[in-house]
Amino acid sequence: GKTSIAASFAKLANQRIVVDCDVDASNMPLVLPHTIIQEIPFFGEKKAVISQDRCRGCGDCVIYCRFNAIKDFYVVEPVLCEGCAVCAMMCPYEAIDMVEHQSGTVVISQSDGQPFLYANMGIGEGNSGKLVSELREKAKSIAEEENYNLIIIDGPPGIGCPVIASITGTTHVLIVTEPTISGIHDLERIVQLTQHFRIPSSVCINKSDISAENRQLILNICNKNNIPVIGTIPYDEDVIRAQIAGKTVVEYSDGSASQEITKLWQTVQTMLQATIAK
Known part of the structure; x- marks a missing residue:
């Protein structure tokens, strides 16, 4: 659900740069219509x-x-x-x-008249973490040149090099999890990672109503690690329909998931402003 949420944030934000750092499988271009401006070869090895x-x-x-x-x-x-x-x-x-x-390509494009960057890693190629770092450097350069103060990053799954390269130096990490065994396992790992790098983080529970027991386990983990749960998104088939239509959830409908994502974005904005004010 992280790409669906990040893409929706991109639509809700007034001025932003969007970066899809899941370079091994960039999915955000599927739901963000864009015009390619430049393709830059990546020589990773x-x-x-x-x-x-x-x-x-x-x-x-x-x-x-x-x-x-x-x-x-x-x-x-x-x-x-x-x-x-x-x-x-x-x-x-x-x-x-x-x-x-x-071993890959960095793509600079525009979506809704604003910068949207992603990358395509070649099949079987290595150094995806290095490609993520180069992608973020390009985004940072554009932000400085064009006076953008917000970069929204859709990170890859897991805790490996691409994830570390995606979150290093960020202001805040929103961890998207779900009440399943695998979701809980991944949550515990990414929490350890953000704590190791001392990056402020919060949690959103996607499909929060599919298991009350596992949802409570997530709440317990967050409480134990002093991580706020700032959003709960119910299971909503409009999310699937939006993907099929090639749209973000907040564009496609005003259903339960769309409403909760909109509330989540408002909370994230408030948290970012508070962090910057410090």
Whole structure:
């Protein structure tokens, strides 16, 4: 539900920059109509390339490669190459070069006349955390140039490098969870992460009415960690219908979920203003 909420925030905010930092699976472009302004290649790592002119076919590279990336006729398969450069170091004929490899694309666009940034990571590519950092740097640069004071980030799931890169240095993290076993498990992990980096956070319970027992477990966890629960969004099939229509929830209907998301945004605004005032 985090993308549905973040996209709705984008529609409700007057002046903002929106950044979809889920670079492995950017979904926000599906519900935010936009016009692409610029596409910037992202070179996240180097890959081995064997020079057929210098190669003598000794086979040392095949022996030393632990990823089986070197195929027939001494050609490197980029998807399998991890960029460790062991083959280049061990080649007696210096026939292997480590070459910058494009592993993704940063997309700068406009939605509703305001900046909207996202990225596409290539299939099987690495360094998604580095791509998130580059995406945020672009957003920060635009904010400084065009005098925006609000950046809304839709972060990826989990607690890995892309998540750390998404939340580092932010003013506030809104944790979206749901009353399921997996939702509770992920909530506990992200709470530990935000506390580790000392980032103020709050919680929103999505589909809050599907399990009273699990909802209470979430409230207990938040109470134990002194994290406020600032929103509860009921299960509402309008959310699904809005996605099918390619719209945000707050655009599609004035149903229960839409109303609660609007209230949630008002609360978030108040919290941000209070944090900035400090």
